[in-house]
Amino acid sequence: MQFLVYILVYPFIWMISILPFRLLYAFSxxxxxxxYRIxxxxxxxxxxxxxxxFPEKSxxxxxxxxxxxxxxxxxxxxEAIKSLTITEKQMKTRFxxxxxxxxxxxxxxxxxVALMCAHYGSWEWIFILQSYIGTKGYAVYKKIENKYFDRLVKRIRAxxxxxxxxxxxxxxxxLRSKVEGNVTLCGFVSDQTAKPHTALHWGKFMNIQVPMHTGAETLAKRLDMAVVFFRVKRLKRGYYETTFETITERPKDYKNYEITDLYFKLVEKQIKEAPQYYLWTHKRWKHRDKFPEDFIKKS
Structure with missing residues (x-):
């Protein structure tokens, strides 16, 4: 069944991906x-x-x-679909x-480097970064249920x-890369909702207390990786500019979860500047009325 879905859907996706940008955005x-409307x-x-x-907004x-x-x-x-056939030159011009x-x-x-970002602006085309550096790049992701589409996405990124x-x-x-003496860059999109029963840290995100993912910070401390945040700015339709900001090159000097809190402050600043480019469809504040103590008592 997975293969059947793949062979039926893939041709449609491919046809969209070869559209010139003017028609691509007309399709958008x-x-x-x-x-939205229907x-x-x-x-x-x-x-x-x-x-x-944003309680202050009308x-x-x-x-x-x-x-x-x-x-x-x-x-x-x-734009994600366009990644299938977009050329390196086109992507370098647009991202x-x-x-x-x-x-x-x-x-x-x-x-x-532990490269941290949020679901903001555009994270689909960040992979062109690898054409500017020699470091081998990894990105932590959630596996796609359909194994054929999962392979497709991996192939595009590669x-x-x-x-x-x-x-x-x-x-x-x-860990294996570090033992072998290799320099790596690993991307983390860390602003999604963490499971309250397993969250090690609760902090303020947009002034609301929520459970937070701390994997990037923990790994950076364990492997002595620099922690860098990347901020994406939408210049105009289909064009983005990314700016890197070092959070720290010495993660072990920070108290537990201090780096995570600094990361969320940077995410907040980005959201407040242009909130329309954040991914609002996920329930990131669904545990806002709960506190760590509630889960400790139940466990």
């Missing part, structure tokens, strides 16, 4: 009509999230951000880096010397 506008995909969740984190402002968000969401969908020398200098100093690894694979892969 069409998707927007269905996703079906209202997770609109209730989006509005709830925005009202929660309903008119909330709805305007919502519309802009759905336009951007549909653009990200078609640029303001200070890639920061990572290049860390590479020269034989320093591995074009630029980037490799997807699951959470369970992360420690052994990076």
């Amino acid at each position: 506008d069409l998707i927007y009509l269905f996703v 079906f209202g995909y997770r609109k209730k969740t989006v509005l709830e999230n925005l009202r929660l984190v 309903e008119e402002e909330i709805h305007l951000i919502t519309k802009k968000f759905y336009h951007h969401l549909c653009d990200m969908i078609v 640029t880096f303001s200070n890639v020398e920061l990572l290049q200098n860390l590479e020269k100093n034989k320093k591995s 074009k630029y010397n980037s490799y997807l690894i699951t959470t369970k694979e992360t420690v052994p892969v990076l």
